[in-house]
Amino acid sequence: MAESWATLGIDLHLEPTGPHGLRRGLTDALRDAVRTGRLAPGTRLPSSRSLAADLGIARNTVADAYADLVAEGWLTARQGSGTRVATGMASPAGPAGAAVPAVGRPPRRRAVDRPTHNLAPGTPDLSAFPRTAWLKAARRALATAPNDALGYGDPRGRPELRTALAGYLARSRGVRADPENILVCAGFAQGLKILTAVLRARGVHTVAVESYGLFVHWDLLAAGRLTTRPLPYDDLGTDTRALADAGAGAVLLTPAHQFPMGTALHPDRRAAAVDWARRTGGLVLEDDYDGEFRYDRQPVGALQGLAPDHVVHLGTASKSLAPGLRLGWMVLPPSLVDECTAAKGHSDSCGVLDQLTLAEFIASGAYDRHVRAARLRYRRRRDTLVTALAVRAPEVQVTGIAAGLHAVLRLPSGTEQSVVQAAAWQGLALHGLATYRHEHSVTAPLDALVVGYGTPPDHAWTTALESLCRVLP
Amino acid sequence: MAESWATLGIDLHLEPTGPHGLRRGLTDALRDAVRTGRLAPGTRLPSSRSLAADLGIARNTVADAYADLVAEGWLTARQGSGTRVATGMASPAGPAGAAVPAVGRPPRRRAVDRPTHNLAPGTPDLSAFPRTAWLKAARRALATAPNDALGYGDPRGRPELRTALAGYLARSRGVRADPENILVCAGFAQGLKILTAVLRARGVHTVAVESYGLFVHWDLLAAGRLTTRPLPYDDLGTDTRALADAGAGAVLLTPAHQFPMGTALHPDRRAAAVDWARRTGGLVLEDDYDGEFRYDRQPVGALQGLAPDHVVHLGTASKSLAPGLRLGWMVLPPSLVDECTAAKGHSDSCGVLDQLTLAEFIASGAYDRHVRAARLRYRRRRDTLVTALAVRAPEVQVTGIAAGLHAVLRLPSGTEQSVVQAAAWQGLALHGLATYRHEHSVTAPLDALVVGYGTPPDHAWTTALESLCRVLP
Numbered sequence: 022m023a024e025s026w027a028t029l030g031i032d033l034h035l036e037p038t039g040p041h042g043l044r045r046g047l048t049d050a051l052r053d054a055v056r057t058g059r060l061a062p063g064t065r066l067p068s069s070r071s072l073a074a075d076l077g078i079a080r081n082t083v084a085d086a087y088a089d090l091v092a093e094g095w096l097t098a099r100q101g102s103g104t105r106v107a108t109g110m111a112s113p114a115g116p117a118g119a120a121v122p123a124v125g126r127p128p129r130r131r132a133v134d135r136p137t138h139n140l141a142p143g144t145p146d147l148s149a150f151p152r153t154a155w156l157k158a159a160r161r162a163l164a165t166a167p168n169d170a171l172g173y174g175d176p177r178g179r180p181e182l183r184t185a186l187a188g189y190l191a192r193s194r195g196v197r198a199d200p201e202n203i204l205v206c207a208g209f210a211q212g213l214k215i216l217t218a219v220l221r222a223r224g225v226h227t228v229a230v231e232s233y234g235l236f237v238h239w240d241l242l243a244a245g246r247l248t249t250r251p252l253p254y255d256d257l258g259t260d261t262r263a264l265a266d267a268g269a270g271a272v273l274l275t276p277a278h279q280f281p282m283g284t285a286l287h288p289d290r291r292a293a294a295v296d297w298a299r300r301t302g303g304l305v306l307e308d309d310y311d312g313e314f315r316y317d318r319q320p321v322g323a324l325q326g327l328a329p330d331h332v333v334h335l336g337t338a339s340k341s342l343a344p345g346l347r348l349g350w351m352v353l354p355p356s357l358v359d360e361c362t363a364a365k366g367h368s369d370s371c372g373v374l375d376q377l378t379l380a381e382f383i384a385s386g387a388y389d390r391h392v393r394a395a396r397l398r399y400r401r402r403r404d405t406l407v408t409a410l411a412v413r414a415p416e417v418q419v420t421g422i423a424a425g426l427h428a429v430l431r432l433p434s435g436t437e438q439s440v441v442q443a444a445a446w447q448g449l450a451l452h453g454l455a456t457y458r459h460e461h462s463v464t465a466p467l468d469a470l471v472v473g474y475g476t477p478p479d480h481a482w483t484t485a486l487e488s489l490c491r492v493l494p
Numbered sequence: 495m496a497e498s499w500a501t502l503g504i505d506l507h508l509e510p511t512g513p514h515g516l517r518r519g520l521t522d523a524l525r526d527a528v529r530t531g532r533l534a535p536g537t538r539l540p541s542s543r544s545l546a547a548d549l550g551i552a553r554n555t556v557a558d559a560y561a562d563l564v565a566e567g568w569l570t571a572r573q574g575s576g577t578r579v580a581t582g583m584a585s586p587a588g589p590a591g592a593a594v595p596a597v598g599r600p601p602r603r604r605a606v607d608r609p610t611h612n613l614a615p616g617t618p619d620l621s622a623f624p625r626t627a628w629l630k631a632a633r634r635a636l637a638t639a640p641n642d643a644l645g646y647g648d649p650r651g652r653p654e655l656r657t658a659l660a661g662y663l664a665r666s667r668g669v670r671a672d673p674e675n676i677l678v679c680a681g682f683a684q685g686l687k688i689l690t691a692v693l694r695a696r697g698v699h700t701v702a703v704e705s706y707g708l709f710v711h712w713d714l715l716a717a718g719r720l721t722t723r724p725l726p727y728d729d730l731g732t733d734t735r736a737l738a739d740a741g742a743g744a745v746l747l748t749p750a751h752q753f754p755m756g757t758a759l760h761p762d763r764r765a766a767a768v769d770w771a772r773r774t775g776g777l778v779l780e781d782d783y784d785g786e787f788r789y790d791r792q793p794v795g796a797l798q799g800l801a802p803d804h805v806v807h808l809g810t811a812s813k814s815l816a817p818g819l820r821l822g823w824m825v826l827p828p829s830l831v832d833e834c835t836a837a838k839g840h841s842d843s844c845g846v847l848d849q850l851t852l853a854e855f856i857a858s859g860a861y862d863r864h865v866r867a868a869r870l871r872y873r874r875r876r877d878t879l880v881t882a883l884a885v886r887a888p889e890v891q892v893t894g895i896a897a898g899l900h901a902v903l904r905l906p907s908g909t910e911q912s913v914v915q916a917a918a919w920q921g922l923a924l925h926g927l928a929t930y931r932h933e934h935s936v937t938a939p940l941d942a943l944v945v946g947y948g949t950p951p952d953h954a955w956t957t958a959l960e961s962l963c964r965v966l967p
Contacts, residue, residue: 062653063653063654097640097642105640107640107642144645147641147642147645148641150641150644152636152637155636155847156632156636159629163625163628163629167578167580168570168620168621168623168951169580169620171816171817171818173617173817173818174817174818180535180536207680207841207843207844208840208841208843210839210840210841211841211842213841214841214842343644344644344645345644345646345845345846345847346644346847347843347845348845366683367681367683368680368681368686368687368714369680369684369687370681370820371680371820371844372820372821372844373818373819374628374818374819374847374848375845
């Protein structure tokens with residue numbers, strides 16, 4: 022049986038094949054229509070009842086097919102809006118800190134590239150964004166904002182937000198922050214871009230980085246004419262003792278939770294970084310991208326607390342809330358505030374309404390409640406991941422799981438590439454560790470996967486995990 | 495009589511002097527406390543009833559003093575929030591298109607600098623921001639947004655907004671826009687910054703500009719290592735015929751409403767600009783900062799409609815809604831889309847929630863309604879301005895008033911500086927035309943004021959106007 026279906030003004034070839042019959046056939050046909058662009062993003066699909074009537078099949082079959090595609094992210098279903106073709110493509114390469122397509126690499130993506138499941142690290146579970154609480158905060162913020170808050174204002178960001186952040190960061194991360202020294206920016210990447218310009222203007226030519234990290238950050242530094250020099254990596258984390266010979270004016274680190282290896286920087290290495298900065302006047306850039314998500318012990322305090330005059334603490338709402346907010350912050354040494362503010366200027370300011378809303382969200386305690394709930398949810402996922410792997414792939418060693426939204430799965434030597442390829446064939450977006458290794462790293466390459474367990478929505482997590490288990494050796 | 499008042503934990507010296515007695519005394523004392531920082535921004539003042547009781551004066555006197563200070567912008571009063579010390583400083587230099595402090599000029603301002611009345615151009619009446627309608631649109635946008643809208647997404651901006659803008663700009667400004675060619679950015683200045691980088695990368699060294707304009711834009715171009723070369727200005731507007739000899743790869747124009755002179759570019763000059771672009775491959779950057787506010791005849795269509803392959807149309811929500819939104823857009827020739835998108839990257843993206851809200855605001859018709867109402871309100875102000883000047887300062891010629899939020903007041907030769915100074919002494923922020931003249935302009939300097947009548951809230955407009963009349967010759 023093959024039916025041609027023109028309800029949406031397109032032909033949909035419905036061929037029930039294999040064990041799943043009509044449901045699978047309809048799912049495949051719809052997925053194909055979205056993938057090829059015949060069903061445009063945002064298009065509203067007919068109700069399951071009316072499509073079932075059109076096709077002469079059971080309503081449940083249509084409802085099941087819709088549910089499958091929603092789970093896979095091809096369709097979205099929201100009360101009042103019906104079922105629609107998803108707009109905006111999930112970032113298959115979305116990494117931590119920020120997802121910055123490198124300069125010169127056009128960032129547009131097509132539905133064709135879209136995986137069925139996404140276990141690439143870097144994006145939190147967007148279905149858990151606290152829409153209601155956020156809107157409530159927005160209402161309060163807008164009701165009480167003075168009129169001139171809507172004007173051009175301070176390029177450092179709204180004072181309400183800087184004040185709320187100073188309190189929050191002190192309390193939750195041990196950051197020594199004065200609102201005057203905070204610069205609100207459009208996520209981590211904009212902060213790094215600003216620092217790149219300031220460092221270059223100060224005569225810095227080289228920035229030390231970690232052996233493992235994000236090429237988008239290294240590219241940002243390179244675009245600002247700074248050379249990146251990787252430090253070695255071992256069991257204690259990045260070897261900051263090597264800073265002494267790196268000839269660098271700054272170092273970019275992820276001390277609380279190395280990205281992507283997942284370890285906390287050893288206290289000796291923390292001390293070495295701070296010593297180096299104090300001794301040489303170098304600057305430590307602390308990327309604290311997911312410092313709030315720690316499961317098994319007390320959070321590792323921010324490095325900035327040790328040496329606020331030598332460390333820039335960079336945080337973001339991209340992991341704790343959503344990247345789409347484009348809100349991040351830098352806590353700057355006082356001596357850098359004016360330069361960074363000037364480098365940012367008004368031209369790259371963030372919208373004040375979201376800033377005021379986040380300030381209210383933090384001040385009202387909603388941020389703490391949200392982070393607590395998210396931490397529980399991600400921890401459960403991590404636990405199911407560890408359990409499933411213990412049963413299904415006992416050879417695979419799981420590391421870096423004391424915190425964050427991703428895990429590192431060590432693979433038998435020489436298998437990384439084939440596993441990633443097998444995953445791609447299955448429609449599973451999965452990154453190998455090689456993606457995150459600096460090309461000039463002296464640390465020996467390891468075969469491993471970097472599995473982002475934060476990304477799938479709750480209802481898709483089990484099938485995503487199943488899909489992962491199938492491709493492991 | 496002098497009372498020391500410590501209700502707010504500060505000493506307030508209350509000295510009734512002059513004809514206004516206690517009311518003026520209290521107003522002065524409170525203003526002084528805010529100006530010197532003894533009353534911190536955001537501080538809630540006691541109710542007029544309880545303060546009156548504390549001071550042993552009539553409640554109406556306190557209420558009147560509060561009202562004066564609200565009108566002047568020192569205090570804010572909102573239902574449910576009481577009367578508070580205003581936070582955030584109005585930008586005394588806030589200009590059109592965008593307010594970009596030049597690189598190297600630290601943009602922080604203190605309450606001390608704050609004028610009593612602000613007639614500098616560049617900021618719309620922020621008290622008229624449609625808070626309720628905006629919040630309604632935000633609620634709808636957030637309720638229907640697919641989850642992945644909250645992810646990193648397309649650096650060009652949300653498709654919903656680009657689609658809404660394409661329709662709106664075609665309808666209202668005659669722009670030929672495909673959503674694919676629109677780049678959403680954080681206001682005009684960010685757009686110009688992106689274009690500067692792209693032009694420089696394409697080998698452009700010189701950009702022609704108008705004799706009158708904004709130094710912040712010229713500084714942005716200069717920061718991107720582009721030389722600005724001013725074109726002559728005469729009664730037909732900027733003389734674009736001079737482009738032939740300017741050696742420029744691009745020209746920055748305000749065709750619908752020259753900023754700040756207020757004239758529409760003559761059709762011959764429009765044609766000359768387009769011809770030049772077609773002939774040489776040069777690029778026209780059309781700054782359409784307030785194209786929606788035209789009072790006496792049909793809007794002047796966008797130049798972009800004549801030559802979409804040679805003109806970048808730049809618009810902003812800063813004048814029609816509020817600068818604090820930090821939302822602008824560029825309609826790009828197709829050949830520039832990839833380069834500009836790459837230059838922007840994800841790092842400088844705007845928050846998606848405001849983008850989705852603006853899309854909904856436009857799509858629902860709320861934007862049209864708001865602009866219509868604002869146009870009426872500003873037109874009334876313009877009319878009272880013209881009438882008051884005809885009566886109070888008949889020597890002063892008013893020009894540039896067919897559109898926009900500002901007027902140019904021609905002064906007797908040699909008087910501009912002293913009038914601006916007299917205004918400053920009165921606490922009236924007022925800009926002379928000299929502020930807007932390119933240092934290399936060959937056009938003879940004129941004595942004039944650029945009066946932004948959009949900025950004061952409605953209740954302060956009459957006194958601001960009175961204050962203006964007092965300083966005119």
